Amino acid sequence: MRTKVVLFLALCFALTCLTAQAQTVEKIFFHQLKVGEQPQSWEHRIDLPEEAAMQGRVFVARSLDLRMGKLVIERELFTPTFYYVKVRLPKHPEVPMAGSLKIELQIGDVISGKTPQAPNALALSPVGATLKPIFTWKTPARYAAISLYDMTEQKTVWERVSTTSGYIGFDEGWLKKDHRYRWAVKVSDANGRYSPEVAAGFKIEEQNGVVIAIPE
CATH class of the missing domain: 2.60.40.10 (Immunoglobulins)
Structure with a gap:
């Protein structure tokens, strides 16, 4: 019986660790331009939560989802402690324009150093x-x-x-x-x-x- 309790506690600890390792920060940025407005760019920065930083954890992955609309990404910078992105609406003056970007940043212990081959x-x-x-x-x-x-x-x-x-x-x-x-x-x-x-x-x-x- 004691062995089963120990195994159960170990399993709970493992699940807790996995949940912590899968912690994410999610942000959605929405922008729009009215008829007659000129094309415009916006800059955003997402910082690593203070609690995660105190635990020695870092951003390990990012997911980008250009959802509805015409918003585009001009450039980005992904680091262990912050994520920077510059977005733009390349508007046609005669019509309104809008769009959004969803960003998910995964927090973990070590960022992968794997680099893809050149295209x-x-x-x-x-x-x-x-x-x-x-x-x-x-x-x-x-x-x-x-x-x-x-x-x-x-x-x-x-x-x-x-x-x-x-x-x-x-x-x-x-x-x-x-x-x-x-x-x-x-x-x-x-x-x-x-x-x-x-x-x-x-x-x-x-x-x-x-x-x-x-x-x-």
């Missing part, structure tokens, strides 16, 4: 419009950070974090004819550790009255 097979999707392309890559990782650099104007013109593995569409404005571009992508899993970055280039030209993108 490959970077390409512009043939189904996307030339001046509003769809960027594609191959990877088993869910998340990706993408940037687009206008080599003609010598500046970064677009940044996004994708929550759909393998592709993202250019969602704000239009690319320019007779410009050269270089886009880069790196990927990550739930632990927020990003792979090495890889890049590809292309130029926009008009040939025989048709605007096309030419890989470089």
